[in-house]
Amino acid sequence: MRFPLPKKDAQGNYKIGIMRRLGELINYPKLNEGSSEAPLSSKLIDYHITSKRRGCFLYFNNQRYQVSQTSRPPDFHAREMGVDSQYIAVGVDNIFEDVIQPFAYKLIKDLEQNVHSGWDNMKKHDAYSVRSFMSFKYIPSASLQIPHTHLSADVINWCETFYDSTGSFDRALTESVLDALAFVSFESQTLGDVEWKCFEGGSQVLTDYITAYITSTTIGTKPLIQFNKKVTCISQSGDTAMNVYVRGESSPRTYSHVISTIPLPSLRTIELGGAGLNVMQKNALRKLQYAPSVKVAMRFQSAWWTELFDIIGGQSSTDLPIRTIIYPSCGAESSTPSTVLIASYCLTNDAERLGALINTGKIEYEEQLKELVLRNLAEVHNVDYNFLLDQYVDMHAWDWSDNPLVMGAFGFFGPGDFQALYTSLTVPNANKRLHFAGEAISTRHA
Known part of the structure; x- marks a missing residue:
């Protein structure tokens, strides 16, 4: 999808950054040399995290604004949400940055100096959700010139509306800090020097190259990657081995370690x-939370968002059910620009609701989803619904929570989950022979 890869120093090494290890993997010699395929690193293309030309749209409370360098956005009827003018003048972005920035800077110091005082400080506040921290702990900086007191529920709801998704402030404060680090959502000389990239052909290109390299080697007669092997049971085999039971196989496979x-x-x-x-x-396996997530992709006859609004890349945000619209970066400069739009990208509560229309097996709900998304797109962009209906070619919707192989999109922990539940899975068990790894066990999961 999108990767903030750190830039390289004069010696060609990646600088400090959340995605430094990914950059090193992309440039790993065995994925770039001695193959009939083009080098993996040559598959990277630019990803425009913000629109390359004109700005994208904000559409909230029935007010529309195309982001511009020369004008200020409207207040989106914030007063009618119970927000005083002094908070409106400061703006959601400045308030939320003031909440997150002190924690983020201390974590950056950890990276720079190879210490863990920033993480220790983060863990002390891990019991807070974003909402509870803003309600009971946070005091605005004097520079913001707003009341030197905790924020009201109305102000917090207002901030959440523009931040991410409905209910996201009920998850762990730690999650939002780590998310801000990944997206470099504040001024940082250390993390700010990144190049946003994606893979031509999609992120699966990366795993295809890794698979090709690994499967070029075998152990005995068995390939190192075996597909369609449903594991039904994992158990200890004495003190020195682990048994793995696979559906359809009469006896277990025995290994010294299982990851x-x-x-x-x-x-x-x-x-x-x-x-x-x-x-x-x-308890950690039961309790650690995963975020619901939904994407709805639509193919149109033309890249109307570029033709009408000069948008290339970036994303628009709204409080309508589709929440986030992501415009393609790839092919923007070619004679055949992409006509596929991520017409909706939803998380948390918004994804649960929109996801109810996905994979039902009933045409009536597919048609309802199609019409809902097209009408929302029309409203955000102020174009006629029938115009988009004529432009429409196809739709593909995906709900990660509805997938039995994952049952959720990515780890999105609740308050206090990093303290003991998460750390219980970062160490092996079963006489140190069963190990947990993967996306949720990464400190920066998602």
């Missing part, structure tokens, strides 16, 4: 009674 990268909700569907989990680990 599970299965998404945690799906891992709970496997029999683990004899796997040696301790009580905290069992």
